[in-house]
Amino acid sequence: MPGRWRGQSIPADALILDLEDAAAPAAKELARGQVCAAVKGGGYGRRECLVIRINALETAWGQADLAAVLEPHPMPFCCPRPRARERSLAVTQAR
Secondary structure, eight states, X not given: OXXXXXXXXXXXXXXXXXXXXXXOGGXXXXXXXXXXXXXXXXXXXXXXXXXXXXXXXXXXXXHHHHHHHHSSSOXXXXXSOOOSHHHHHHHHHHO
16 A cells, blocks of 8 residues: 555545455554555545544454554544444543
8 A cells, every 4th residue: 555546546535444354364454554654644635534444343453453543633433343332432432
């Protein structure tokens, strides 16, 4: 993902940058850094919505993903499979 990538030039109102299904387990940490850097770097024009889909909080990567999208300025994100009320509250309270 370094440099310019297709998501910056396609005509779309919204983009979801996926850290869950789109990154192999061995590449999840690298993908996290690249996606967060890409969002912070800008170049997306007048998108109505740019969202990072993090890994589920109970996985080995979920908590680090959540911390990365919240620091230093919160970025929009979605969390897959918040199956329990407690998990949804954990995301809400992390802000």
